[in-house]
Amino acid sequence: MKKKELDALKKELLFKRETLTAKNGGEKVSQYAEGYKGFIDGSKTEREAVEYTIQILEKSGYKPFNFGDALEIGGRYYLNNRGKSICAFRIGQNNLEQGVKIVGAHIDSPRLDLKQNPLYEQNDMAFLKTHYYGGIRKYQWTTVPLALHGVLIKGDGTTVKVNIGDDKDDPILCITDLLPHLAAEQSQKPLATAFKGEGLNILIGTDAIDKDADKAVKLNVLNILNQKYGITEKDFISAELCAVPALNARDLGLDRSLIAAYGHDDRVCAYPALTAFLESEKSLSTCLCILADKEEVGSDGVTGSQCSIFYDLLDEICHHFGANRNKVKMNSVCLSADVTAAYDPLYSEVYEKNNSTYINGGVAICKYTGSRGKSGTSDASAELVGKIRAIMDKNGIVWQTGELGRVDAGGGGTIAKYVANQNIDTIDVGVPVLSMHSPMEVISKKDIYETHKAFKCFYLD
Numbered sequence: 001m002k003k004k005e006l007d008a009l010k011k012e013l014l015f016k017r018e019t020l021t022a023k024n025g026g027e028k029v030s031q032y033a034e035g036y037k038g039f040i041d042g043s044k045t046e047r048e049a050v051e052y053t054i055q056i057l058e059k060s061g062y063k064p065f066n067f068g069d070a071l072e073i074g075g076r077y078y079l080n081n082r083g084k085s086i087c088a089f090r091i092g093q094n095n096l097e098q099g100v101k102i103v104g105a106h107i108d109s110p111r112l113d114l115k116q117n118p119l120y121e122q123n124d125m126a127f128l129k130t131h132y133y134g135g136i137r138k139y140q141w142t143t144v145p146l147a148l149h150g151v152l153i154k155g156d157g158t159t160v161k162v163n164i165g166d167d168k169d170d171p172i173l174c175i176t177d178l179l180p181h182l183a184a185e186q187s188q189k190p191l192a193t194a195f196k197g198e199g200l201n202i203l204i205g206t207d208a209i210d211k212d213a214d215k216a217v218k219l220n221v222l223n224i225l226n227q228k229y230g231i232t233e234k235d236f237i238s239a240e241l242c243a244v245p246a247l248n249a250r251d252l253g254l255d256r257s258l259i260a261a262y263g264h265d266d267r268v269c270a271y272p273a274l275t276a277f278l279e280s281e282k283s284l285s286t287c288l289c290i291l292a293d294k295e296e297v298g299s300d301g302v303t304g305s306q307c308s309i310f311y312d313l314l315d316e317i318c319h320h321f322g323a324n325r326n327k328v329k330m331n332s333v334c335l336s337a338d339v340t341a342a343y344d345p346l347y348s349e350v351y352e353k354n355n356s357t358y359i360n361g362g363v364a365i366c367k368y369t370g371s372r373g374k375s376g377t378s379d380a381s382a383e384l385v386g387k388i389r390a391i392m393d394k395n396g397i398v399w400q401t402g403e404l405g406r407v408d409a410g411g412g413g414t415i416a417k418y419v420a421n422q423n424i425d426t427i428d429v430g431v432p433v434l435s436m437h438s439p440m441e442v443i444s445k446k447d448i449y450e451t452h453k454a455f456k457c458f459y460l461d
């Protein structure tokens with residue numbers, strides 16, 4: 001075969017992965033990244049993410065919706081679910097029975113929750129006991145600066161918001177680690193057992209309130225908290241306090257191409273879901289943007305995506321406009337917006353390079369997640385993958401596809417299966433992340449911007 005013919009054949013038959021590496025992101029990408037950094041710094045917990053989201057939505061003219069409220073075509077609303085999850089939605093011109101368009105992400109991230117009786121004193125040091133939330137590698141959470149975010153509900157029902165450690169003048173907290181000089185025995189243990197959940201106790205003070213008092217250090221800490229927040233020890237019982245890394249988002253790399261931050265998973269998909277939703281008001285479809293809680297612990301409970309609330313909302317919309325709800329769901333499509341494990345050359349042994357997603361590879365489309373023999377995945381149909389692929393190509397979006405590491409290397413899941421179980425075609429689409437679930441995750445600015453564009457094309461298609 002002549003070289004020319006061979007080249008033509010190659011061009012026609014072979015699939016060549018496109019990447020954003022050599023594409024100049026330009027001003028749009030860096031501006032978008034700044035907006036995202038603001039969002040993630042203001043959203044260290046799901047509650048804060050909901051508050052931040054509501055601010056953005058209200059600025060754009062969205063109104064709070066409660067069950068039973070009137071709805072109108074062209075109306076822009078949001079349903080605030082207990083301050084921990086939220087659904088923004090817009091009623092389109094199209095007949096509902098043509099289906100609605102959903103992008104759903106989660107706004108909770110792995111962290112250390114305080115136990116309900118957290119405070120204790122030992123050897124004149126005061127500590128907070130934690131129960132880790134989500135899949136963490138315990139060793140990563142020692143010797144990093146920690147902040148305390150959350151709420152306490154006092155006996156009289158009033159809410160106290162706590163935020164200690166993020167302001168540069170605030171003190172930080174931390175979990176200590178063993179010095180290498182004395183770690184001979186610990187170093188021989190497997191990682192899974194070398195660090196214990198019960199050992200993740202946060203150092204919170206060492207000063208005594210009085211030289212004669214019993215538990216004088218603990219009492220001193222409580223006194224400081226009482227002066228600042230008016231709380232007592234009993235109030236911890238009705239509280240949700242989370243220890244999160246006391247780090248704000250920073251540009252990473254001399255070229256500033258990446259962003260390092262706590263909680264990219266999954267706020268790095270929640271933010272583009274929201275911005276794309278807001279920029280697709282021309283869409284004729286009814287569009288929903290769901291930001292759910294509890295994904296990192298199985299999506300259970302009243303604020304998780306297994307809760308019926310979002311489908312109750314869909315029911316109410318259908319009922320209001322006289323649409324057949326079963327038909328609406330059957331014809332709807334959901335992008336489960338969640339992160340993928342970006343290929344990491346330092347740990348190449350756990351990835352399969354032809355089926356991994358890459359930093360600067362663009363928005364990642366995942367047909368399935370799960371573990372072992374695809375256990376626990378909704379596995380999007382080839383038809384749906386085809387449809388999404390066509391939308392991406394039509395709009396010049398740089399996209400890639402991959403799965404979560406090598407077969408049998410481990411696994412994981414997203415909200416996709418819970419939405420799919422409601423008879424809504426669903427596929428995972430999101431941003432590749434390095435060091436996922438660590439206190440400092442890493443993403444690419446070009447990838448998040450491409451994901452924003454991808455979600456926007458989906459809503460507008």
Ligand code: MN
Nearest residue numbers: 265266338339
């Ligand atoms: Mn996630």
Ligand code: MN
Nearest residue numbers: 110265296437
């Ligand atoms: Mn996760």
